Amino acid sequence: MIPYSFNYYRAASLSEAEAMLKTLPEAKLLAGGQTLIAAMKMRLAQPSDLIDISGLRELSFIRAEGDRVVIGAGAKHYEVADSEVVRKAIPALAALAGTIGDPAVRHMGTLGGSLANNDPAADYPAAVLALDATVTTRRRSIAADEFFTGMFSTTLDDGEIITEVSFPIPERGQYAKFPNPASRYAMAGVFVAKTKSGVRVAVTGAGPGVFRVPEMEAALAHDFSPNAIANIAIDPSDLNSDIHGSAEYRANLVTAMAKRAVAAAQ
Amino acid sequence: MTDVSMTVNGKPVSADVEDRTLLVYFLREQLGLTGTHIGCDTSQCGACVVHVNGRAVKSCTMFVAQAADADVLTIEGLAKDGKLHPVQKAFRENHGLQCGFCTPGMIMTAVDMIRRIPDLDRKKIRAELEGNICRCTGYQNIVTSIEDAAKRMADDAKGMAA
Numbered sequence: 061m062i063p064y065s066f067n068y069y070r071a072a073s074l075s076e077a078e079a080m081l082k083t084l085p086e087a088k089l090l091a092g093g094q095t096l097i098a099a100m101k102m103r104l105a106q107p108s109d110l111i112d113i114s115g116l117r118e119l120s121f122i123r124a125e126g127d128r129v130v131i132g133a134g135a136k137h138y139e140v141a142d143s144e145v146v147r148k149a150i151p152a153l154a155a156l157a158g159t160i161g162d163p164a165v166r167h168m169g170t171l172g173g174s175l176a177n178n179d180p181a182a183d184y185p186a187a188v189l190a191l192d193a194t195v196t197t198r199r200r201s202i203a204a205d206e207f208f209t210g211m212f213s214t215t216l217d218d219g220e221i222i223t224e225v226s227f228p229i230p231e232r233g234q235y236a237k238f239p240n241p242a243s244r245y246a247m248a249g250v251f252v253a254k255t256k257s258g259v260r261v262a263v264t265g266a267g268p269g270v271f272r273v274p275e276m277e278a279a280l281a282h283d284f285s286p287n288a289i290a291n292i293a294i295d296p297s298d299l300n301s302d303i304h305g306s307a308e309y310r311a312n313l314v315t316a317m318a319k320r321a322v323a324a325a326q
Numbered sequence: 327m328t329d330v331s332m333t334v335n336g337k338p339v340s341a342d343v344e345d346r347t348l349l350v351y352f353l354r355e356q357l358g359l360t361g362t363h364i365g366c367d368t369s370q371c372g373a374c375v376v377h378v379n380g381r382a383v384k385s386c387t388m389f390v391a392q393a394a395d396a397d398v399l400t401i402e403g404l405a406k407d408g409k410l411h412p413v414q415k416a417f418r419e420n421h422g423l424q425c426g427f428c429t430p431g432m433i434m435t436a437v438d439m440i441r442r443i444p445d446l447d448r449k450k451i452r453a454e455l456e457g458n459i460c461r462c463t464g465y466q467n468i469v470t471s472i473e474d475a476a477k478r479m480a481d482d483a484k485g486m487a488a
Contacts, residue, residue: 061367068328068345068391090392097387098369101348110345112392138381162457163439164372167381168388243370244456 063100081219091173133172133222172222181245185270189262190251236320248313252321266310286319335403350385361401372458375431382438401430422471424462
């Protein structure tokens with residue numbers, strides 16, 4: 061399959077990429093391209109220009125900073141999965157990165173690309189929301205609760221580039237995903253994180269976008285055990301229903317995955 | 327159009343390509359390296375796997391411009407001095423293929439996983455093959471081939487160290 065024509069540029073710096081986005085209103089950033097290129101081949105996306113930021117060293121880092129792990133937007137999934145820093149501080153985040161796509165996809169795809177795209181079945185949004193991470197762009201810092209605004213939609217403005225994501229290190233955290241057997245995208249993926257200030261539960265794959273489950277968070281804050289949430293049913297009315305599973309099935313999966321995540325976090 | 331230069335199988339190549347050219351089409355149609363296959367063309371089947379700067383990637387989901395200045399290795403570059411790579415040899419000896427269409431991608435993925443994972447077992451091999459599909463359902467012998475190659479390569483490395 062051949063995409064529509066476009067012009068390719070390799071940005072030498074973030075400033076250059078930002079300046080190009082200003083002058084080329086139909087341009088798109090290219091990081092790993094593992095979603096964008098597929099969409100362009102299907103001719104579902106038609107950017108006039110691609111500005112490749114995948115080689116920018118300023119976006120490619122992973123470091124511990126006190127009680128947080130800070131990851132550059134250009135960090136590839138395999139780098140997060142293999143990182144000693146992440147594995148030690150937030151093992152569930154490294155494990156999550158190691159389940160995205162397949163090994164060849166993980167060699168290309170990036171954290172920033174996944175978040176900016178905000179696929180409703182992507183894994184990273186669940187981690188960012190449950191861990192209460194902060195997404196930093198060239199213009200501002202955005203709390204996870206503000207960042208995701210619905211299906212393939214975020215609070216990012218046109219031309220705004222994610223530079224890094226800062227994850228607070230939780231006391232406990234786990235991610236449980238029920239992958240679609242063919243695509244391996246999450247039918248339902250639940251990230252549970254327990255910190256000093258409480259418990260956060262974030263769900264991906266089941267609804268039109270990542271969301272929290274306040275009833276589960278309250279129950280787990282009181283009693284951090286699978287039994288505490290076993291009887292909390294999710295309202296299926298806002299969940300996805302397709303050939304892979306009904307909304308009711310996904311609602312059941314959310315509770316099942318949440319219980320698994322809590323059990324694994326014991 | 328963009329001028330791109332890169333190294334493919336150890337040889338420098340350069341060409342003037344349309345920006346929308348995918349790496350797999352460049353390899354097959356401009357360089358004549360047709361060992362890299364196009365199967366699903368949607369980055370699921372893995373028939374197009376090549377190495378870019380030493381890492382396995384799906385060449386149907388990468389523009390050739392992204393590989394500018396990179397070191398690209400295809401199935402044609404694995405054998406050295408007329409001698410098959412140990413993974414190629416293992417696929418041959420263990421009958422790790424039926425129709426052979428997926429084989430170049432399987433082998434490039436296998437070489438990559440053996441490089442990354444020192445303690446490969448059958449379970450890990452199967453997990454690592456997630457992005458490579460064989461429609462002859464020949465996974466049993468593919469897994470055996472990779473297991474055999476990993477063991478031989480580890481033994482050879484030990485032999486060289488001793």
